[in-house]
Amino acid sequence: MKEMFLPLKVSATALEAQKIRLNTIASNVANASSTKTADGGPYRRKDVLFRSFLYDESSVGVDIPKIVEDQRPGRMVFEPSHPDADKNGYVSYPNVNVIEEMVNLMAASRAYEANLTLISTYKDMFTKTLGITNV
Amino acid sequence: MPDSTMKILEKLLDVTAYRQRILTSNIANADTPGYRAKDIDFQRELDSAMKSDSKTMSYTIYEPMTTLPNRDGNTVNIEVEMAKIAENSLTYTAATQLLTMKLRMMKSAIRGGV
Numbered sequence: 001m002k003e004m005f006l007p008l009k010v011s012a013t014a015l016e017a018q019k020i021r022l023n024t025i026a027s028n029v030a031n032a033s034s035t036k037t038a039d040g041g042p043y044r045r046k047d048v049l050f051r052s053f054l055y056d057e058s059s060v061g062v063d064i065p066k067i068v069e070d071q072r073p074g075r076m077v078f079e080p081s082h083p084d085a086d087k088n089g090y091v092s093y094p095n096v097n098v099i100e101e102m103v104n105l106m107a108a109s110r111a112y113e114a115n116l117t118l119i120s121t122y123k124d125m126f127t128k129t130l131g132i133t134n135v
Numbered sequence: 136m137p138d139s140t141m142k143i144l145e146k147l148l149d150v151t152a153y154r155q156r157i158l159t160s161n162i163a164n165a166d167t168p169g170y171r172a173k174d175i176d177f178q179r180e181l182d183s184a185m186k187s188d189s190k191t192m193s194y195t196i197y198e199p200m201t202t203l204p205n206r207d208g209n210t211v212n213i214e215v216e217m218a219k220i221a222e223n224s225l226t227y228t229a230a231t232q233l234l235t236m237k238l239r240m241m242k243s244a245i246r247g248g249v
Contacts, residue, residue: 014163
């Protein structure tokens, strides 16, 4: 009985993980031009780490142990009038590439869809099982 | 005379339900670095389930190489997995419908065909 709803739990963990990934992508795009953050310095692109964990031998969920910052350098733009410009007149912009984020966004939303499909597949299967009693 | 129909259908439901759990995990971990796709040999598991009389079943999980591992070592191919899921859930549906029919027939026999 306990393992009856495991597939739903597994898909739910994946939905949550993909949702966090979508949130991260949204933050990256929103801050594509943020030259200053609370920590000082420009915004740094964030990325999620997926990790799998076992419910039992057949059911493997997924979670996000941490969100990491992309260490690639940002782009330097010559804007001497900008308040965040350095002494040479260059402003350090975030290392966010909007096209890259869009590709990740599509991958995340497709993965989300696939897991939703699985939830409804399993729900159908379960409903069919209950239908056995309707003889 | 023992009727094997119910037993076959019961085992079929067991094996497909178990396989569904594995395939669901594969889709859930389609983006997890290093995760390797899992599956069971459906035919072999059904055969061994038919031979054993125990209620608790044990399955042999293997890792099919459905695709070359991608850059982060993940071997889940989402198309292959979705095809397997469609096949598996149809098999499950077929088994439930056959079981329903079988029970209807028994009910009909009990009532004397009325």
